Amino acid sequence: MSTEVADVTLGEAIPVKLSMINTGNAPAPFLPINTAFEVALSANVFSVTYNGQRQPYLGIVARRLPPTSDDVLMIGPSEKLEKIVDIAQYYRFQYKGEYTIQYTAEQLTVDDAIDVEFTPIVIEDDPIEITVR
Numbered sequence: 001m002s003t004e005v006a007d008v009t010l011g012e013a014i015p016v017k018l019s020m021i022n023t024g025n026a027p028a029p030f031l032p033i034n035t036a037f038e039v040a041l042s043a044n045v046f047s048v049t050y051n052g053q054r055q056p057y058l059g060i061v062a063r064r065l066p067p068t069s070d071d072v073l074m075i076g077p078s079e080k081l082e083k084i085v086d087i088a089q090y091y092r093f094q095y096k097g098e099y100t101i102q103y104t105a106e107q108l109t110v111d112d113a114i115d116v117e118f119t120p121i122v123i124e125d126d127p128i129e130i131t132v133r
Contacts, residue, residue, distance in 0.1 A: 014088040045105035048091040059090040
């Protein structure tokens with residue numbers, strides 16, 4: 001996880017870039033539901049803190065039918081998925097000061113009925129510090 005901005009003005013966009021790479025030798029199935037890799041963010045997948053207080057998620061929380069094999073993305077060997085999320089659209093940044101952003105999504109548990117064997121995904125991510133002025 002990274003950002004090209006360390007200082008923003010209150011009310012400006014805060015673009016956060018997430019990357020995921022398949023480091024294996026075979027295609028890896030990935031279920032983007034409830035992650036930042038969905039087309040539109042629809043789950044609380046970041047921890048945003050200000051003065052030690054977690055800021056509320058303001059986006060939608062989608063209720064869905066159980067995932068099917070059509071929901072699964074296959075990520076090829078060495079393939080990289082990238083997504084830029086304007087986190088200011090989904091979390092409250094209403095005060096000037098220092099914020100810490102951490103990616104916290106958890107992979108969904110998937111019913112065996114969709115007949116896909118998932119590989120555990122490890123997301124190494126260091127918190128990002130943003131100053132809102």
